[in-house]
Amino acid sequence: MMAVNHKNAIRQSGARIAFRIFNVIFLTLVCVLVVIPIWNVLVTSLAEDKDVMGGVYLLIPRSFTFKSYMRVFNSGYMRGFWNSLYVAGIGTLVAMLITVPCGFALAQRRLIGRGVFMKLISLTLVFDAGIMPLYVLIRTLGLIDNLWSLILPFALSTFNLIIVKNFMMSIPESFVESAWLDGCNDLLALVRIVIPMSVPILAAVTLFYFVSFWNRYTEAVMFINNSSRYTLQVMLRALIYQSDGSLGEGNIVYDNTKMAVMVLGMLPVMIIYPFVQRHFVSGLMLGGVKE
Amino acid sequence: MKLMRLVSLVLALSLVLSCLxxxxxxxxxxxxxxxxxxxxxxxxxxxxxxxxxxxxxxxxxxxxxxxxxxxxxxxxxxxxxxxxxxxxxxxxxxxxxxxxxxxxxxxxxxxxxxxxxxxxxxxxxxxxxxxxxxxxxxxxxxxxxxxxPRVKCIFLRKDIKEQYGIQLSETPTTAEFLTEMGKLKDTGIIPFSFPKWIDNFQYFLNSFGAYAGIYLNSEGKYVDGMQEPAMLDGLAYLRELYTSGVMDQEFITTENNTMREYVYTGKAAADIDYVANYSNYISQSQAAGAYSDVQPIYLLTGPDGQGGGLNESxxxxxxxxxxxxxxxxxxxxxxxxxxxxxxxxxxxxxGVEGVHYTIQDGIAVATEKATNSGYAIKYNYITDSFIPDFSSLPYQPGEEMKKALELQRQIIDKGMELRGPKQMIPAGKSELYDENAASITSAWKEVISQIVLGSVTIEEGMNNYMNFWNSVDGDEILKELNQ
Incomplete structure (x- = not known):
């Protein structure tokens, strides 16, 4: 009997080892697939002009120069970078200031009409009016050509609101009730009790908001008229399209400069991600749980 | 009384404000x-x-x-x-x-x-x-x-032409093009680089008297070019260009700038481009360290002597x-x-002197700030615009560029002379056409690309097109246009 059990144990651990090896190989391949394009962007951005001509896909560096970066840092693209940073920074702040209290309010079972509010909010997940009604709204608000037109309409994401609300619903009500007993009102209970307990989800949602504001393109083209207020994404796309010269008039911009602007575009998210990564996965998992 | 004073004050204030x-x-x-x-x-x-x-x-x-x-x-x-x-x-x-x-x-x-x-x-x-x-x-x-008007021709690198003994005039036949460019097969050089824009196929369709889209024929009647017999010959030739390996096998994902860079660097022997871009081939092949002059091929003469450059009007x-x-x-x-x-x-x-460029010895030199944003001095305006004389400008192109631009001028003139047809359907002639014009264009583009790539045969492709044509009531469109 003992021998049989021992045999089973060995067989199980063998399967486990095979599974682990498979996992490692599979995940390595996935990582390589994810890393290769980023590596290509980096290598190309550091190459000389002549090494990037002819549609080459560089993986092994042929040359090493910071010339493209120097060009970009001393060019008009930096204004786009600061505009993007402004929109993403302020936008994330405003969005969090709206999403967190809304999530807290909707998590309260005593909120009258909570079900109706949730249904109305959920509707926006399914139906999107498109760009035209939004354009007319922005124009009516007098926000055309104003960076706030890229912040206010997107300051509340239904998806983010729902995960924040679900997370806050998972916090035992007794915590909030004891805060009330200690003399806290709703706002103080939110600030002193709920927010410190919601750090994982807040970190995840902050990243979501930041990335969504940082990457916004269509609205920036539609709502902004003055090119000095364009965000980096608009300028990057302009650079790529303009150098295509499909009408024969465009500039000839080599891929190394384009890739250097792309690196600039990836930079803030790459800087922020490691700081929130610790909370990121747990935040997502917890946000999906409904008590 | 107090109320009167208050009203007067408000009125006076508003008057002052309006004046201000x-x-x-x-x-x-x-x-x-x-x-x-x-x-x-x-x-x-x-x-x-x-x-x-x-x-x-x-x-x-x-x-x-x-x-x-x-x-x-x-x-x-x-x-x-x-x-x-x-x-x-x-x-x-x-x-x-x-x-x-x-x-x-x-x-x-x-x-x-x-x-x-x-x-x-x-x-x-x-x-x-x-x-x-x-x-x-x-x-x-x-x-x-x-x-x-914009006209496109084929530009062929002269160095590759000479090295591989390609015998092509500026107006060769369709058969000559296929045979001569075929000499580059298995050399590692793409014989003919082509962009993903399907409209450019019209250059080859001109050689067979075919026209993609609805057009006014020589009898003054609107017809659908896809259903004309000439289209079948044109499509068969395009398919042959692709299967013979003359046309870049990856054209469907090739951007214009990539196509051009292939020729600048000598990775490809020929491509299709605006006649007004000739000088770019001279300067950019030099920048790539693979300098070569290029020869324009204005049109391919079809079996019945037809042909014309790509007219983009x-x-x-x-x-x-x-x-x-x-x-x-x-x-x-x-x-x-x-x-x-x-x-x-x-x-x-x-651009503007002092901002985009400075003038040194009568030649414009790009400022560092402008160069950093991808700006480069280009003189295309000299050959493209309606203005006959730019000698009043304080800066002029250098000697080499001047020579290239003189040649470019001649190439543009010849390209204009040999350009193929381009038709425009007036708005308001057929409401049904106005509603479906965009989808008709995308339908023929899709069918032509499928045929060239071989995902459908010519017969299957034409059947698919006819299904689409009937779904938008195409015959009624032609009837309305011809009324």
Missing amino acids: SIVPAMADDAVKLTICSPDNTFGISTDPELQEAVTKMLEEACGVDLEAIIPPIGSYNDKLETMMAGGDIPDIFAISQAMTRLPNYVAREQPMVLNDLIASSEALSALDQSYFTALAIDGNIYCIPYYY IQTAWCISSECKNPEAALKVIEKLVTDPAIHAGFYNT
Whole structure:
């Protein structure tokens, strides 16, 4: 009997080892697939002009120069970078200031009409009016050509609101009730009790908001008229399209400069991600749980 | 009594405030206009500071106050159409793909009729009026072009041609092209690089007398080119170009700039490009360390002696909004852009002295700031525009560039002479056509690309097209157009 059990144990651990090896190989391949394009962007951005001509896909560096970066840092693209940073920074702040209290309010079972509010909010997940009604709204608000037109309409994401609300619903009500007993009102209970307990989800949602504001393109083209207020994404796309010269008039911009602007575009998210990564996965998992 | 005093005070205050609000308007009596054009204009730079300098140059030249809207070229049409739909149409706006878009904009009553305004302008009246009337709808001119019609030819690297003994004239036959370019098979060189834009196939269809899309035939009747017998021969030739390995096997994902870079670097022997881009091949192959002159192939002569370069006609032109309050001032701006050498060169290519470039020994040298944003001095305006003489400008191209531009001028003239047909269906002739024009174009593009790539046979492709044609009631469209 003992021998049989021992045999089973060995067989199980063998399967486990095979599974682990498979996992490692599979995940390595996935990582390589994810890393290769980023590596290509980096290598190309550091190459000389002549090494990037002819549609080459560089993986092994042929040359090493910071010339493209120097060009970009001393060019008009930096204004786009600061505009993007402004929109993403302020936008994330405003969005969090709206999403967190809304999530807290909707998590309260005593909120009258909570079900109706949730249904109305959920509707926006399914139906999107498109760009035209939004354009007319922005124009009516007098926000055309104003960076706030890229912040206010997107300051509340239904998806983010729902995960924040679900997370806050998972916090035992007794915590909030004891805060009330200690003399806290709703706002103080939110600030002193709920927010410190919601750090994982807040970190995840902050990243979501930041990335969504940082990457916004269509609205920036539609709502902004003055090119000095364009965000980096608009300028990057302009650079790529303009150098295509499909009408024969465009500039000839080599891929190394384009890739250097792309690196600039990836930079803030790459800087922020490691700081929130610790909370990121747990935040997502917890946000999906409904008590 | 107190109430009366209060009312009087409020009235007096409001009067003072209204007077104050007039003061800046009086001080700044320049006409205010909005101008919208993609970012391959305004000195061809994506740097806002450089663009502002060009706007200022234009303001000073025209004595107007301009609000410039300069969207990226890739999103230009979306932006313009959103502004139109939202009621924010700019006073002056550029349209691209004018032959397909203008009829639609006219149907939406967005551009103003310009016949009388053009007649009142000495400079514009002096230009060849056929360029204006080429885009006229029912005799009305809605837009003002600023360069000659666009024509494409094949550019073949002379070094590869000589090395591999390729015997091709400037107007070879379709069979010669296939055989001679076939000599490059298995050499590691792409014989003929082609971009993903299916419209370019018309260059080859011209050799068989075929035309993709609805057109007015020689009998004055509108027909669908896809259903004409000549189309089958044209498609068979395109398929052969692909299967024989002459055409780049990855053309369906090739961007224009990639296609050009293949030829600049010698990775490909030939490509299809605007005749006005000849000088780029000289300068860029040099920059790539693979210098070679290129030979234009204006057309391929088909079995029946037919053929023609790819005629893209007038692609971009200026319009004035039907809601513009100061059309005369708007026309003055366009007049300067189209006919004034300094403004034209600055706006479409070189920018502003001291900002985009400095002049050293009579030659313009790009500033560091401009270079960093991808700006480079280009002299295409010398051969592209209606302006015959740019010698008044304080900067001139260098000797080598001058020679290349002289050749370019000759290539443009020959390209214009040998260009194939380009047809425009007037708006409002058939409501059904106006509704389905875009889908008809995308349907033939899809079918042609499927046939060339071999995912369907010619017969299957044509059946698919006919299914589409019947679904949009194509016969009724032709009936309405022919009424």
